[in-house]
Every structure is written in structure tokens, then in C-alpha cells.
Amino acid sequence: NAGVTQTPKFQVLKTGQSMTLQCAQDMNHNSMYWYRQDPGMGLRLIYYSASEGTTDKGEVPNGYNVSRLNKREFSLRLESAAPSQTSVYFCATNRGIGNTIYFGEGSWLTVV
């Protein structure tokens, strides 16, 4: 997982609180992604950014916002956390369409 750094590693939130998950990559890749992983559901795409300055919705975008701050950084924000957002979140990156994807180590989020 070298090259993709996520923070925080663990977080507990109360319902309604907001928070931002940070992701940075030093691989000089154009594309960045946010996934969530839930038991029995596999990995699901929340948002992606094909290149600096662009973002697009994935499979499960509701309740989230993203910012592609620059080529290196892609943040995921929960404006009003809900228990259904309890999950493990992974940031990922690749050079572009069809290329190998590299994942961060994950952020464990619990919303109570």
C-alpha cells in the first residue's frame, strides 16, 4: 500500500457530526477513488476523480462529498454522519482507465 496514505485510521462519530477523510498519493497518478467496504457487500465506489479538477459520482454517493484538492489529494466528507455510514473506507489511485489500482490501508469509521 506504499504511496497512498489515508487519515484517520480509526474514527468514532456521533450521528449528525461531520468529518473529512483525507487521502494523499505520491505516485503521480491522475485518477483517485473512494470506496467503502461492508460485510457481504464487497467494495463499492462512492466517488472518483479522473484527473485534477474533476469529480464524479460512483455507485453510492448519497451522504458524501469530495474534493480533489490537487493532483495528490482527494478528500471525502461526511456532512451529517448516519449509522448507515459505518464502514471501512478505502482511497485508491491509478494512472487512468484500465490500469492497476492501488489502495490505501483503510479508515475504519463507526457512527453511533
Next chain:
Amino acid sequence: TQLLEQSPQFLSIQEGENLTVYCNSSSVFSSLQWYRQEPGEGPVLLVTVVTGGEVKKLKRLTFQFGDARKDSSLHITAAQPGDTGLYLCVSGGGSNYKLTFGKGTLLTVNP
């Protein structure tokens, strides 16, 4: 929408045993990747297969891609506790950014 079915969902074996896990699709793969995810970590790429009938070996791991590019298998010889993890098959991107993930096979190798 392409669906990836992985089997078995869970597998618990003793050190030294051999095993095979499978990934099957409802449609043709453009390419297929296998990842291993260890507890508390993100998925890490093991191999990419792109050609029908392709076989790739990575030490004790053998990956096969079906001739019709609709199925793939991962065979592990003489499994070790370090092989424990979630094995994911991933298909795509192709012409878009949407990768399709299987739900994985959770492998436990007991000492």
C-alpha cells in the same frame, strides 16, 4: 452490469493443503485482477490476466484465465498461514472507471 461471483465464500484449511478459488462472470472480462486483502489492510494486487487461456504463476500461486474470458481461478499449493486473507477478483475498467469487484473468498490457513 457485469456480476462477479466468487466461490467458495469461506475456506478454512490446514497448513500444507492445496486449494482453488474461483471467479465467474455473467459476461466476458476485459481484464481480470486478483487482489489479496489481509486483516486491517487495503487490497494488494497479486496479478492481472488479460488473454484467454492465460496462466500465470507467482511462487505457490497459479492463476488461470478461462479460454472464453468469463472465468478465472486461483490455485494455492502447500498453503501457509501467511496466505490467510480475503482474495478478491476485480474486472474492468475497460472504457470507463467502474471496476467490478467480487465479494471475495475469505481464506484461513491454520498452523
